[in-house]
Amino acid sequence: MDFRLFQDTICAIATPIGEAGIGLVRISGPDALNLARSIFKSRDSEQRFNSHTLYYGWIKDPSSGELVDEVLMSYMAAPRTYTREDVIEINCHSGYAVLNRILELVIGRGARIAEPGEFTRRAFLNGRIDLSQAEAVIEVIRSRSEQGLLLANRHLRGDFRSVIEGWRAALLQAQTYLEAFIDFSEDLPEEVEQEAPAYRSLLDEIRKEVIEPLESVLRRYEEGRVLREGLTLVLVGKPNVGKSSMLNALLGKDRAIVNSAPGTTRDVIEDSFILAGVQVRILDTAGIHHQPDEIESFGIERALRSVSEADVVLWLLDHSRPLTSEDQKVYEALSNSRYIVLLNKSDLTPAFEVEKVHELFAGFAPILGISVKNPHDIERLKTYLAETFVMRPIECCRSEIIPNLRQKECLENARSALARAEELMVSGSYGELVSLELQSGRKQLEAILGWENDGELLDRIFSQFCIGK
Ligand SMILES: Nc1nc2c(ncn2[C@@H]2O[C@H](COP(=O)(O)OP(=O)(O)OP(=O)(O)O)[C@@H](O)[C@H]2O)c(=O)[nH]1
Ligand SMILES: [Mg+2]
The missing domain is CATH 3.40.50.300 (P-loop containing nucleotide triphosphate hydrolases)
Incomplete structure (x- = not known):
């Protein structure tokens, strides 16, 4: 399967520029392989490229025939890649001139230089990871302690997503019950009163399955900050x-x-x-x-x-x-x-x-x-x-998920919406009002996973990344 959400191919130097053993130029997009083919030469002049394989050879400037560096190049075909697009990674020697020369060659053949975090942004937009996982990538990079790293890895693995999805499903189900109930009662307040026990058990369910665990995750925010x-x-x-x-x-x-x-x-x-x-x-x-x-x-x-x-x-x-x-x-x-x-x-x-x-x-x-x-x-x-x-x-x-600041704010908004839903239910208000609050709580949970696709928010998050990630 080929991912065609993006037509252009991006590239970047993914390692810090400076003298070091190895530097990495990363390319992602539909032209990645063609592009690499035009500048990579191996002993085998008929070189065929299999996915998820590493190739030994040289980077050569096709217009002058000049050799640029001896490299190992990997090819990973979509969709089993970081971005879900075709990805090429060129492992070359790390030096300012070498890395820049290779990048120039790649750009000269039609790739565009990636913005900070753009590889991860593509991974998110192509549906490989959710927003909490994308944020975990930055956390892994920035972790200042072993514990912080463990935590970031747990989020990267998708632990946060599964918890949020569980709550979301519970709210959706509550809303479905409630709406069925609204249809039956035809909005008559007396009927609502008669149905108070059903209301009560729905309320208990939301409390136990969503509000209480959500509050305990919120309480862990401060502790997470230290880690x-x-x-x-x-x-x-x-x-x-x-x-x-x-x-x-x-x-x-x-x-x-x-x-x-x-x-x-x-x-x-x-x-x-x-x-x-x-x-x-x-x-x-x-x-x-x-x-x-x-x-x-x-x-x-x-x-x-x-x-x-x-x-x-x-x-x-x-x-x-x-x-x-x-x-x-x-x-x-x-x-x-x-x-x-x-x-x-x-x-x-x-x-x-x-x-x-x-x-x-x-x-x-x-x-x-x-x-x-x-x-x-x-x-x-x-x-x-x-x-x-x-x-x-x-x-x-030790084994818990811990929200970052953005996630904490979404959780707080969700909690307020659910608290309003609770009040409305206790006071026997119309089911529609309760349903609206449940929905607004659910939307806040979805925002944690980035379902909203809010461009400004994505810019803010991905601009914290380094180039090449
Ligand atoms: N006997 C003893 N002397 C101490 C102890 N702690 C600090 N001192 C002495 O107290 C004096 C002041 O110590 P500093 O560490 O410079 O104090 P400070 O609070 O940084 O002082 P300022 O920078 O001037 O505000 C020094 O002569 C230290 O050797 C202690 O536990 N016992
Ligand atoms: Mg002093």
Whole structure:
């Protein structure tokens, strides 16, 4: 079977351009094979091409006869290919000149350069994958942790699609029942009342089969974000409490300057480490205090901005010195953040009771006594962070699907529509109204799979891809 949705043939360099062992030029479309035939020469002058086979030979400029590179070329005939079209992949040496020369030859014979993500877009438009799978392709490429990769692969395999299709089928069936029921009752409100038990069981069914599992998928969104994007920690506190020392200790290297004089760090210092398989971005910031000079006040402004990016703020207090109004100032800056309190310098004599911190600041935030000077304490802190902010999400998500931002929004819209359907049913409204809400919920689920074919949405999604994917 030949796919003819697209008449043109696209091509791109699919590997990063630069010196490397292998580079790849990818071609997809109805002319792919003809085109390749005209520039590929093997020992066998009568070379025939079988699908899903790799051929050894040379790329040669047909007009000058000049040899360009020694290559391995694969041919995959539609429809069992990435795009469902004929696909040719030329594995050549990776160098700027070689890759560009081959691409030019391909373009010279009538192919057009692909836009970012266009191969995957064709895979979607030709029906090989749904939109959630296309999004999973980007996730696989961008995964920053093993867990994120596992998750992306689950979506790529189509797990999200099967869950959504299950819900969709349940809603469609509910709607069919409801419509049959509407036909019988001829919209008479009294009849509706008489049929309340039937209504009730339909409602229970939708709750159990769609609304509840949908809500549990929505709850996993935040956790998924950590697995996908990693965790951002921000160290804050008044000057000299040991923020930079803590940064260095967590990274296991001397990244930031540490000094006994307050006001050492003036800018945001960023680095990263791996915790339980997840990438952790960590930011050290300038000490927050009352009378900053000009440079310090820029630093403090940046510190506050960083706080708003944090998944978790590590707020340091110096346990060896009395609390001050500067600690209070930091506390006020954290009112919208998730934070834990680290009572640092526990190797020195404490200057206040831990209770005091509970009273003044912590509320429900956890408080950990710690000394940056003690390696055991740093290990303990890492274990705590891993268990609380990484392992828990991993446990929750081990075998589950997790929506991305776009999918989460569709799910939220679906949930609102279903909640309205529920209210209407409980209040005994007309079946038609309920049916409309069920339909609108179903449409939101379909949007996750890309059934709407909304061009703008597709542009937005596929423009995130690299060229050649
Ligand atoms: N005894 C002891 N000293 C510590 C500890 N943590 C940090 N210090 C010392 O406290 C001083 C300040 O440490 P920094 O890490 O520079 O503090 P900071 O919070 O980054 O300070 P600013 O950048 O000025 O805001 C240094 O002399 C550190 O050696 C600790 O746990 N115990
Ligand atoms: Mg510092």
